Amino acid sequence: MHTPTNNPHSSAMRRGRLIRRHGLFTRVWHWVNLACLVILLMSGLQIFNAHPSLYWGNDSTFDAPALQITAVRGDDGAPMGIVRIAGYQIDTTGVLGLSRHNGELDQRAFPSWATLPGPQWLAMGRYWHFAAAWIFAPLLLAYLAYTLISPTRRRLIWPTAAQWRALPATIAHHARLKFDHGADYNGLQKLTYLLVLFGLLPLMVLTGLTMSPTMNAAWPWLLDMFGSRQSARTLHFIFAFALVAFFVIHLVLVLISGVRNNLRSMITGRYRIGSDTAPARDNRHA
Numbered sequence: 001m002h003t004p005t006n007n008p009h010s011s012a013m014r015r016g017r018l019i020r021r022h023g024l025f026t027r028v029w030h031w032v033n034l035a036c037l038v039i040l041l042m043s044g045l046q047i048f049n050a051h052p053s054l055y056w057g058n059d060s061t062f063d064a065p066a067l068q069i070t071a072v073r074g075d076d077g078a079p080m081g082i083v084r085i086a087g088y089q090i091d092t093t094g095v096l097g098l099s100r101h102n103g104e105l106d107q108r109a110f111p112s113w114a115t116l117p118g119p120q121w122l123a124m125g126r127y128w129h130f131a132a133a134w135i136f137a138p139l140l141l142a143y144l145a146y147t148l149i150s151p152t153r154r155r156l157i158w159p160t161a162a163q164w165r166a167l168p169a170t171i172a173h174h175a176r177l178k179f180d181h182g183a184d185y186n187g188l189q190k191l192t193y194l195l196v197l198f199g200l201l202p203l204m205v206l207t208g209l210t211m212s213p214t215m216n217a218a219w220p221w222l223l224d225m226f227g228s229r230q231s232a233r234t235l236h237f238i239f240a241f242a243l244v245a246f247f248v249i250h251l252v253l254v255l256i257s258g259v260r261n262n263l264r265s266m267i268t269g270r271y272r273i274g275s276d277t278a279p280a281r282d283n284r285h286a
Contacts, residue, residue: 019183021271029143030266036136039128042116044240046125052109054237055230066234069109071098137205163187179257181274196246200239207236
């Protein structure tokens with residue numbers, strides 16, 4: 001019969017141990033980046049509300065936009081919020097197109113609670129958007145350079161050959177809501193961060209710059225890259241909501257995989273790994 005033991009070493013093994021996963025620069029960048037992205041999203045929705053339609057190509061065909069969020073009169077004469085996309089019309093009353101503000105239904109693409117700095121203030125919304133963008137873009141460039149220059153950071157974010165081979169199994173593992181608490185990110189996490197950091201976020205910045213006539217004059221290749229300012233605006237909108245989808249999934253995974261451990265790693269830099277993981281590598285400069 002097995003007799004329980006009060007061996008402190010065994011207790012420590014069950015609890016795992018703390019490693020240094022994230023350095024100060026990464027942690028500061030993470031939280032400043034989060035604040036900037038929230039302001040960019042909410043002020044961007046404010047700007048979109050001023051003209052809630054998207055187009056593709058050089059022409060703005062007001063009668064046939066690629067996407068439109070508006071309000072119309074229904075068959076019974078009552079107002080209804082709708083989203084028109086690809087020839088289809090979706091009733092979104094109460095959320096998109098027509099939502100409540102101060103207790104009354106008001107026509108607006110996105111509800112007032114989702115916009116900054118107020119329910120309908122285009123000029124100030126643009127100021128907020130550009131102010132956050134000029135903090136976000138240089139910090140993103142600095143972080144990407146830091147990731148490429150730092151060997152430790154590259155190891156933490158680039159999948160190993162073994163992780164590439166194990167990617168299908170890792171995806172299946174996550175689908176069953178099973179998570180490992182190792183010193184290293186797994187292949188799926190690394191691939192996702194690579195796509196977001198070196199794909200989605202730079203494209204957000206570039207499409208934003210393409211909408212500026214001044215930047216078109218300075219960098220005409222932006223228009224060649226995205227086709228037109230209208231196409232860039234549509235892509236900017238799509239990328240923004242792809243980022244929202246990433247944020248929601250990221251937040252859910254943080255909550256269900258160990259909110260205390262994950263938050264501690266982004267506040268103090270320390271992350272607790274279990275005794276059943278591979279030997280830890282101390283990423284003290286990551």
